[in-house]
Amino acid sequence: MIVESDETMPVRTSDDVVRVRQAVRARSVAAGFSLVDQTKIITAASEIARNTVDYGGGGTLRIEVLRNGQRRGVRLTFADQGPGIADVAQAMTDGFTSGHGLGLGLSGAKRLVNEFKIVSAPGQGTEITLARWK
Amino acid sequence: MSEIPILKIGDCLLVSIQVDMHDRLAMALQDDLTERIVRDRARGVMIDISALEIVDSFIGRMLNNIAAMSRVLDAVTVVVGMRPAVAITLVELGLTLSGVRTALNVDKGLAMIRGLIDTPERVDDRRER
Amino acid sequence: MPDSRVRIFSLIEQHHEAILADWLGRLRGGRGDGQHRDPEAPERARRFLQCLRRGATSGEADDISGPEWAPMRELLEDTSRAWGMQGFTPTETATFVFSLKDPLFDLLRREIGNDADQLGREIWLATRLIDRLGLYTIECYQKTREEVIGRQQQELLELSTPVVELWDGILALPLIGTLDSARTQIVMESLLERIVASGADIAIIDITGVPTVDTLVAQHLIKTISAARLMGADCILSGIRPQIAQTIVHLGLELNVVSKATMADALGLALRRTGRAIVNRAASAEPKAGT
Numbered sequence: 001m002i003v004e005s006d007e008t009m010p011v012r013t014s015d016d017v018v019r020v021r022q023a024v025r026a027r028s029v030a031a032g033f034s035l036v037d038q039t040k041i042i043t044a045a046s047e048i049a050r051n052t053v054d055y056g057g058g059g060t061l062r063i064e065v066l067r068n069g070q071r072r073g074v075r076l077t078f079a080d081q082g083p084g085i086a087d088v089a090q091a092m093t094d095g096f097t098s099g100h101g102l103g104l105g106l107s108g109a110k111r112l113v114n115e116f117k118i119v120s121a122p123g124q125g126t127e128i129t130l131a132r133w134k
Numbered sequence: 135m136s137e138i139p140i141l142k143i144g145d146c147l148l149v150s151i152q153v154d155m156h157d158r159l160a161m162a163l164q165d166d167l168t169e170r171i172v173r174d175r176a177r178g179v180m181i182d183i184s185a186l187e188i189v190d191s192f193i194g195r196m197l198n199n200i201a202a203m204s205r206v207l208d209a210v211t212v213v214v215g216m217r218p219a220v221a222i223t224l225v226e227l228g229l230t231l232s233g234v235r236t237a238l239n240v241d242k243g244l245a246m247i248r249g250l251i252d253t254p255e256r257v258d259d260r261r262e263r
Numbered sequence: 264m265p266d267s268r269v270r271i272f273s274l275i276e277q278h279h280e281a282i283l284a285d286w287l288g289r290l291r292g293g294r295g296d297g298q299h300r301d302p303e304a305p306e307r308a309r310r311f312l313q314c315l316r317r318g319a320t321s322g323e324a325d326d327i328s329g330p331e332w333a334p335m336r337e338l339l340e341d342t343s344r345a346w347g348m349q350g351f352t353p354t355e356t357a358t359f360v361f362s363l364k365d366p367l368f369d370l371l372r373r374e375i376g377n378d379a380d381q382l383g384r385e386i387w388l389a390t391r392l393i394d395r396l397g398l399y400t401i402e403c404y405q406k407t408r409e410e411v412i413g414r415q416q417q418e419l420l421e422l423s424t425p426v427v428e429l430w431d432g433i434l435a436l437p438l439i440g441t442l443d444s445a446r447t448q449i450v451m452e453s454l455l456e457r458i459v460a461s462g463a464d465i466a467i468i469d470i471t472g473v474p475t476v477d478t479l480v481a482q483h484l485i486k487t488i489s490a491a492r493l494m495g496a497d498c499i500l501s502g503i504r505p506q507i508a509q510t511i512v513h514l515g516l517e518l519n520v521v522s523k524a525t526m527a528d529a530l531g532l533a534l535r536r537t538g539r540a541i542v543n544r545a546a547s548a549e550p551k552a553g554t
Contacts, residue, residue: 014156014157014158015156017156017157018154018155018156021154021188022154025187035219036218036219036222036223036448036452038219039187039188039219039220039222039223040223040226042187042188043188043189043190043223043227046188046190046192047190047191047227050190050192105191107228108191108226108227108228108229109227111226111227111228112223112226112227214495216493216494216495218451218452218455218456218458218459218490218494220493221451221455221490221493221494222448222451222452222455222490224490224493225451225486225489225490225493226486230489231493236492236493236494236495237495238458238459238462238494238495238496239462239495242462242464242495243495
């Protein structure tokens, strides 16, 4: 697997969330994604970025454009040193219509991407990796 | 005062969202709209999202909130101009926007508002046909 | 790793004209090996030698991925594609490459002659190189086939989800075959794009051609219907066979959409909803009013 590009950016303010969307768009266009695929990964990034700002106390995003043989993909790694998630399984259940809570972004974002990994524990921060392949 | 202009067309308010909104802007818009509905005695609110390439859960909640608040103020909200890629993503995301009416474009949106305002039936009954 | 004792690369450079002449002669002579029906073959052979000289400057016989071998890779890709389209088998294309061994080995025997060890090493090196180049053409052929299959699969998916405008503002989407998630994506994209293009108010989704409706298929249908609704179009589901109706009830599926047994019924409803009525023409005085 080849990494065609690799950049890291801060995700601390709501202005950063806008920048995250712009950066992920640029990379997914570069990876040759269709419009629908672009929309999906940018939306997923927006969800997780917001979580990072609102619940993680701010963190970073690493954007990698990958090539695996013929296929190209975009991998996003969000990391924060926030309080961490006590019950990851719970957080992953659908929560859009049930009001506020950590479950709002995660399960939805997972449906928009091909690969989704979350590592989090109380006091140990959170790292979420998403990837979408063309 | 939010940076997003709110136009008055008869007894309707039209908002056209052109920029990639950050959170403060979205909150300001909600506040402004609510105020304007009361001030202008608006019966309809049309939100044009044809320029939005991304609608995430935050924007979705904003739209739901605006619809709910305007309903309390006896006004109808219609969201128009959703892009196909956005609709497909929202559906995948599981964001139902169930409290929000949608129409294809401004023309149809205005027609829908007229239809809802001018008929004597209550606004709630027409949600899902 | 480039080995200074290896002579083949410098020999190729020194004698490239002789090699080419010998090779062309054999190709023209129409012997079993390397015979080629394509009139372009001599020109390709010329370019092949040029690229071979270029690649030889790398001193690498085992690894053709470097920049010196780039012109050769391009030539092989182009040749594989062109000859593939003309109907030559991948074996024929590869054999063309392999046929270079004859003139090359003759050259080596002439120049190295008595030193059996050296001759053996050089011939083995030449063999490995030519084999690798010939196999590369097979890989190219493979890749082209896969691209064709991929394109055809895509076209098949798109062809099997036509969106038809039944009347002003009324679309019909007859689904044929199973509805998996890949298909659902295509269906949604086609339908939504058509809604935008035609300004449709109603979409009739007909599932007569869908063999089974289980929980997954139902989810896909619900997604499609929700997406259409977000675009301001109402949906009517039609073509529900009795067994499907039973399955839906058994599984407790909530489709949350108006459904009709036939597309005709659905069209009737759609017309009424959009404010139209179909009336019979009054019987006219002329006995031969159109049939």
